[in-house]
Amino acid sequence: MREVVLTPKEQPPYGLIAECISCDVFAGRSIEEIEALPVYYGNRQGKLGDFFDVAGEPADKAGELRIIIEGDVTKTRWIGRDMSAGEIVIKGSADMYVGAWMSGGRIVVEGDVGTFSGMQMRGGELHVKGSAGDYLGCSYRGEWRGMSGGRIVVEGNAGAEVGQNLNGGRIFVRGSVDTFAGVRMKKGLLVVGSAIDRVGAQMTGGAIVVLNGVQRLLPGFDPAGDVENPEIEGESFEGVFRKYTGDHAERNARGVLYIKV
Amino acid sequence: MRLILRNGFVYDPLNGINGEKMDICIENGKIVEDVKDAKVIDCSGKVVMPGGVEIHSHIAGGKVNTGRIMRPEDHLKNVMPKTRLTRAANGYSTPSTFLTGYLYAKLGYTTAFTAAMPPLMARHTHEELHDIPMLDKGALTLMGNNWFVMRYLKRGDVELAAAFAAWLLRAAKGYAIKVVNPGGGEAWGWGRDVRNLDDPVPHFDITPREIITGLTRVNEMLSLPHSIHLHANNLGRVGNYLTTLETMELANGTKPARERQVVQLTHVQFHSYGGDSWRTFASEAESIAKAVNSKDNVIVDVGQVVFGDTTTMTADGPMEYYLSSLTGLKWSNRNIELETSPGVTPFIYSKRSPVAAVQWAIGLELALHIKDPLKVLLTTDHPNGAPFFRYPTIIAWLMSSRYREETMKEVHGAAQRNTTLATIDREYDFYEIAAVTRAGQAKSLGLAEKGHLGAGADADVAVYDINPEEVDPSRDYKLVEERFSATSYTIKDGEIVVKDGEIVKVVNGRTLYVDAKVDSELERELERDLDYYFKRFYSVNLANYPVQEVYLTRPTPIEVKTNVR
Numbered sequence: 001m002r003e004v005v006l007t008p009k010e011q012p013p014y015g016l017i018a019e020c021i022s023c024d025v026f027a028g029r030s031i032e033e034i035e036a037l038p039v040y041y042g043n044r045q046g047k048l049g050d051f052f053d054v055a056g057e058p059a060d061k062a063g064e065l066r067i068i069i070e071g072d073v074t075k076t077r078w079i080g081r082d083m084s085a086g087e088i089v090i091k092g093s094a095d096m097y098v099g100a101w102m103s104g105g106r107i108v109v110e111g112d113v114g115t116f117s118g119m120q121m122r123g124g125e126l127h128v129k130g131s132a133g134d135y136l137g138c139s140y141r142g143e144w145r146g147m148s149g150g151r152i153v154v155e156g157n158a159g160a161e162v163g164q165n166l167n168g169g170r171i172f173v174r175g176s177v178d179t180f181a182g183v184r185m186k187k188g189l190l191v192v193g194s195a196i197d198r199v200g201a202q203m204t205g206g207a208i209v210v211l212n213g214v215q216r217l218l219p220g221f222d223p224a225g226d227v228e229n230p231e232i233e234g235e236s237f238e239g240v241f242r243k244y245t246g247d248h249a250e251r252n253a254r255g256v257l258y259i260k261v
Numbered sequence: 262m263r264l265i266l267r268n269g270f271v272y273d274p275l276n277g278i279n280g281e282k283m284d285i286c287i288e289n290g291k292i293v294e295d296v297k298d299a300k301v302i303d304c305s306g307k308v309v310m311p312g313g314v315e316i317h318s319h320i321a322g323g324k325v326n327t328g329r330i331m332r333p334e335d336h337l338k339n340v341m342p343k344t345r346l347t348r349a350a351n352g353y354s355t356p357s358t359f360l361t362g363y364l365y366a367k368l369g370y371t372t373a374f375t376a377a378m379p380p381l382m383a384r385h386t387h388e389e390l391h392d393i394p395m396l397d398k399g400a401l402t403l404m405g406n407n408w409f410v411m412r413y414l415k416r417g418d419v420e421l422a423a424a425f426a427a428w429l430l431r432a433a434k435g436y437a438i439k440v441v442n443p444g445g446g447e448a449w450g451w452g453r454d455v456r457n458l459d460d461p462v463p464h465f466d467i468t469p470r471e472i473i474t475g476l477t478r479v480n481e482m483l484s485l486p487h488s489i490h491l492h493a494n495n496l497g498r499v500g501n502y503l504t505t506l507e508t509m510e511l512a513n514g515t516k517p518a519r520e521r522q523v524v525q526l527t528h529v530q531f532h533s534y535g536g537d538s539w540r541t542f543a544s545e546a547e548s549i550a551k552a553v554n555s556k557d558n559v560i561v562d563v564g565q566v567v568f569g570d571t572t573t574m575t576a577d578g579p580m581e582y583y584l585s586s587l588t589g590l591k592w593s594n595r596n597i598e599l600e601t602s603p604g605v606t607p608f609i610y611s612k613r614s615p616v617a618a619v620q621w622a623i624g625l626e627l628a629l630h631i632k633d634p635l636k637v638l639l640t641t642d643h644p645n646g647a648p649f650f651r652y653p654t655i656i657a658w659l660m661s662s663r664y665r666e667e668t669m670k671e672v673h674g675a676a677q678r679n680t681t682l683a684t685i686d687r688e689y690d691f692y693e694i695a696a697v698t699r700a701g702q703a704k705s706l707g708l709a710e711k712g713h714l715g716a717g718a719d720a721d722v723a724v725y726d727i728n729p730e731e732v733d734p735s736r737d738y739k740l741v742e743e744r745f746s747a748t749s750y751t752i753k754d755g756e757i758v759v760k761d762g763e764i765v766k767v768v769n770g771r772t773l774y775v776d777a778k779v780d781s782e783l784e785r786e787l788e789r790d791l792d793y794y795f796k797r798f799y800s801v802n803l804a805n806y807p808v809q810e811v812y813l814t815r816p817t818p819i820e821v822k823t824n825v826r
Contacts, residue, residue, distance in 0.1 A: 143334035144590065251589075 001087070004034065004056040007070045011051060012041045015095060019078035020048060021069075023062035023086025023105060030058060051076075062086040062105070069094075072111065080107045083124065096133070099126040102150065115159065116140075121150040121169060131156030134178070137171045138164035147171070147188070163190040166206060170233070182208045185255065189233040203247050203255035207232050210259045221246035221257055232258060262755050263288050263296045266722060269304030270729050272695040273311060274635065275704065275713035279692045280729055285309060287720040290754040294716045302757075306728040307749055310695045311712050312371030312721030314702035317490070317527050317562050318643040320361050321375045321389035321400070323382040324574040324603040327593050328355040328644070331605060332572055347764050354572040354607075354644040358392035364650045366395035366759050369723025369748040372703075372711055372770070374399045376527075376642070377441060377492075377576040379597040380407075381801070383433035387812040390772060395758060397711075397721075397770035398814075401490050402435030403576055405472055406446035408599040409794065411465040414475035423479045423825045424787045427777040430485075432807035434774040434816070437487035437706070438480050441576040442494050443472035446602045449594075454579040455494055458507055469494050473511050477523060483777050483823045484518035486707030491524050496531045496580050502545035505532040512558050518824070525705055528564025528642035530624040536679075542616050544680035546623045550630030553637070560705060561631070562638035565624035565655050566617065567647030568610045568672070575645065578602035599798055610647070615675035620646075622680035625658055625665065629685045634696035635704060652698070653745035659689040659697075660734035660741055688735055691727075708773075720755035723748050772813035777821040 004026055020026075020037035029037075035049030048054065052069075059065040063085035072092035073079070080088050081097065084104040093111030100119040108127045115133035118126045119140060136158045139146035146165030157175035166185040176194045185203040192199075194212035201218055209232055221244040228240050241258040264287040270280045282305075286296040319325050329336070329352065338353035339360065350360035365373055373393075378386045378400035390398045404410050404426060413422035426438060444455045444462040451463045458470040473491065480489045493508045495501035505526065512523045526532065535545035553561055575581060578594045581604025585592030592606035610617040624646065631637040639656075643649035658665050662685070669676055669683060677683050689697070703712020710719045726749045727741065734741045747762030758766045795803040810816040 139334075140337060141333040142331065 001066050002057040002059040002064055003066045003068055004031075004054065004058055005068045005070060006052040006054055008073055009051055009053060011073065011075045014042060014075065016041045016051060016076045017078055018048065018051075018076050019081040021067065021076070021079045021088070022081060022083040023065045023067060023088065024082065024084055026058060026065055026067060027062040027086070028058075028060050031055065034058065077114070080105075083107070093130060099124070102126065112156070118147065118150075118152045118171075120145075121147045121152065123150040125150060126152045128152075128154045128156070131175065132158040132173070134159030134161055135164060136162045136173070137166065137169070138162070144184070146185075158192075162192065163188070166190060170235075176212075182206070189235065191235070200247055200255055200257050202250050204250050204253045205255055207256045207258065209237060209241070210257070212260070214259055217244070218247060218249075220249040220253070222248060226261065227258070230258065232256075263299035264720075264752070264755060265296060265299045265301045266304045266309055266724065266750075266752075267301050269307045269309035269724060270691070271309045271714065272691045273714045274692055274696040274700040276715045278714070285714055285722060287722075287752070287755045290720050292714055292716055292718045292720050302724075302750060304724055306731075308691055308725040308727045308729060309714075310369065310723050310725070311699045311703075311714050311718070312723050312751065312753065313365070313369050314699045314706070314708070314712050315365065315370055315373035315640070315649065316525075316638055316702040316706060317376045317401070317640045318373055318649050319376050319574050319645070320373060320393060320643070321358065322378050322386035323595065323597075324377075324576070324605050325355065325389065326385070327595070327605045328572045328574050329357075331591060331593055332607060335572065346767050354570065354648050356648070358389050359394060362394040362396055363764055366751050366753070366764060367747050367762060368650060368652060368745070369725065369751050370396065371721035371723075371751065371753050372397040372708070374401055374436065374706070376401055377403055377439055377603070378433060378435060379403050379576065379601045379603070380429055380433040380435070381597050381600055381806075383435065383808045384812060387434060387772070387808055391812060391814055394767050394769055395753060395764075397773060399436035399773040400434070401437050401439035402430055402433050403439050403441060403601045404429065404476060405440030405443040406601050408447075408465075408798070409790070410476065411444075411447070411462065411467050411472065414471055415465055415467040419475060419478050419482065420783060420825055421787060421790075422475060423482045423823070424779045424783045426476075426479050427483055427779050427823065427825075428784070428787060428791075430775045430777060434772065434808045434810075434813060436773055436775055436819075437485060437490055438476055439490045439492070440473065440476055441492040441601065442496065442580065443469040445469070445494055445579055446576060449579040449602045450596060457504060458494065470511065473508065477512065477515055481515060481518045481523070482825050484821055485775060485777065486519065486819060486821070487705065488517065488522045488524050490527055492527050492575065492577065493532050496528075496575070496577055497534075497584060499534055499536050499538060499542055501532055501534050502548055505529065505549060506552055509552050509556065509559050512556065515558065517558060519707055521705055521707055522560045523558040526559065526561045528640065528645065529561040529627055530564040530566065530620060530646065531642070533623050533627065539616060542619055542675070542679065544619055544623045544626060546626035547630055547681055550627055553631050554633075560636040560638070560701070561627065562640040563624045563627055564640055564642040564646050565628075566610050566620045567641065567651040567654055568612050568617065568621065569647065570607070570609050571644045571647055572605065573608045573645045574603065574605040576601045576603045578604040580604070581606050584608065598800060599794075612672045615673045615679075618673035618676035619679050621668075621672065622676040622682040624655075626680055626682050626685065628659055628689075628697065629687045630681075634689070634693040635701040637697060638701045638705065639697040650746075653742045656689075656694055656698070656745050657734070657738040657742040660694065661736070661738035662686055662688055663735055664738035691729055720752060722750070722752040724750040724752075769814040771815040771817040773817050773819060774813075775821055776818040777823050779823055779825040783825065
């Protein structure tokens with residue numbers, strides 16, 4: 001696997017739109033061509049090379065390339081947008097929309113990611129070692145067809161509305177999540193450490209697993225007995241779980257919620 | 262500017278010109294017989310047609326904007342950065358105003374009418390039309406659920422109803438009388454709908470039949486340029502073709518005041534449904550087409566479906582609610598005081614859905630079964646059947662039975678089983694395409710200076726890079742689709758506005774509205790009524806209701822001599 005290394009130079013004080021940072025876009029381009037890729041900030045257009053030192057060996061195919069970002073890029077947005085193959089390693093934190101619409105490949109973030117990360121992912125993997133903002137693995141505003149495939153793992157915490165409109169794929173958050181996790185979810189699996197309230201609001205399908213308790217449950221969930229060491233959506237869990245079905249505020253709701261006892 | 266479009270293959274159905282190689286001369290924004298010292302554009306090997314005329318498209322107004330607000334995800338599509346000439350634009354089924362103008366111009370369209378303007382929303386509608394460049398514009402004005410209209414017609418006072426319609430068109434700066442689900446919009450205010458022509462409207466006790474026949478009389482008394490533009494009852498309901506046939510009968514015996522139809526039934530694809538449940542859903546396009554063929558005072562527009570994601574929006578609130586209850590998707594309804602109740606909901610026409618497959622086939626069946634192409638106009642009821650920029654695909658389907666067969670293989674088998682489309686060999690030629698995309702529209706709207714290329718017509722012209730002597734549309738349908746998507750030249754008022762598919766000049770078109778005068782005594786009687794009813798029921802003052810000309814680009818009143826008293 002070949003590597004291209006982006007070392008952040010001085011970053012703009014506001015969002016840098018850099019949807020070009022993707023193995024699909026870098027593939028087949030020379031270092032000079034990569035430096036010349038367009039980025040946007042405020043109402044201006046610049047070049048990727050204005051904000052990053054670009055070095056390394058480019059590859060012809062996205063699948064043969066690893067992009068390494070050396071350090072924090074907390075103002076850079078849309079990293080790995082629409083990526084279909086290859087790998088991006090961010091050795092720091094990134095801003096919003098990391099891995100949006102990604103369909104394959106892998107993104108590893110050693111720090112945190114901003115809101116709307118993993119938006120409407122279709123495949124591939126997003127692994128965040130820090131925490132994620134609101135709307136992790138959600139759908140775009142107004143869109144009812146959310147994340148449909150792939151896998152998101154967050155080792156820290158995540159914000160509100162994790163997996164909103166989830167329509168396939170898997171999301172794992174080891175820490176806590178804010179309100180409305182799995183809202184309007186239809187398919188797939190959402191596993192969280194602990195949750196506050198409104199888990200699975202308006203969910204009609206798929207499964208949510210809570211490992212460390214929910215503060216308050218919605219009235220639209222009916223208890224369906226306890227299960228031991230269950231296998232849920234192909235994943236095995238240890239311990240005793242209280243099972244609920246819901247959200248019966250919706251018509252024909254077939255969602256399942258497991259809360260570890 | 263003086264121009265000669267040299268040696269193109271000209272298709273001009275209203276003047277009977279069918280692919281003759283000839284020159285089109287332009288001077289001062291008009292087509293002329295001859296011109297001197299003109300710039301010459303070589304059109305040899307190209308198709309030359311009058312500029313396209315859009316007769317029914319939801320491009321401006323309250324519900325278009327509601328669609329935009331409801332569907333932020335739609336703005337992710339068609340994103341176009343600003344250029345030296347054009348504004349930044351986006352949107353697929355709910356394109357921004359500027360994009361609407363640019364896209365129509367690229368298709369070779371030079372005139373467009375927005376399909377349903379509630380008079381109370383007229384100022385907003387005109388503010389949006391103001392921002393649609395490239396096109397001459399007008400608005401079909403909703404009257405089929407208007408309290409004044411229903412009251413006057415119920416008590417048989419057709420003169421006063423006509424005076425009101427004339428005043429309303431002038432106040433709203435509207436162009437024609439639009440009727441949407443007559444009576445149904447008002448009934449929806451009470452949580453009900455009307456399901457057949459003799460269902461009474463709550464409180465007003467008038468029936469859809471009385472509203473339609475009454476407004477038809479009003480329209481002919483006023484001698485308006487366009488006929489009534491009718492969205493019949495029961496849109497989108499299984500088995501609704503019977504209502505549609507019955508509605509068509511209402512035009513019997515009425516003589517048009519001008520050389521046009523008495524009624525245009527709009528987006529008839531949505532009104533040609535047979536069967537008795539969604540499971541037995543089938544096409545009745547043949548029955549509808551037969552009825553249209555047998556009548557000389559009824560025309561239709563298609564409302565063709567193209568597969569994909571779109572946003573439905575109509576002034577038919579109960580229908581939109583019904584549709585959203587079938588799909589479970591987000592929806593919006595609105596109550597426009599004394600006038601109408603529109604609704605909006607997204608819809609996806611999926612190739613795998615039996616219903617969508619049959620809907621797709623019905624539109625094409627109608628266009629192919631109706632013999633006279635001036636009686637069947639091409640629309641998608643944008644964005645209800647599909648966004649208007651899918652026209653090139655529909656044109657290619659009409660011109661190639663092979664293309665229809667190819668598509669038929671990709672869609673649900675119901676299109677084959679429950680429609681007659683597979684049995685139709687007819688293929689449109691360029692002459693017929695010109696009829697269903699511009700000539701028929703201009704004739705129906707009573708626009709004497711549009712839709713043709715005779716001397717005196719507006720110099721609105723579209724030039725497409727297709728050589729009819731070399732291209733066989735039946736086989737090269739993909740090429741036809743591609744070339745109809747972007748003109749070689751679009752000429753608006755004698756100026757080149759699109760060249761090789763790119764906007765080269767941004768212009769503002771006229772806003773056409775009807776100024777019909779009625780007897781002054783009748784007007785005074787009307788004013789007393791307006792005064793009373795506005796104070797009592799409207800949330801706006803009568804004085805603030807009419808739209809001033811300052812809101813219009815190049816305001817162009819069309820003065821009409823009426824036969825009222």
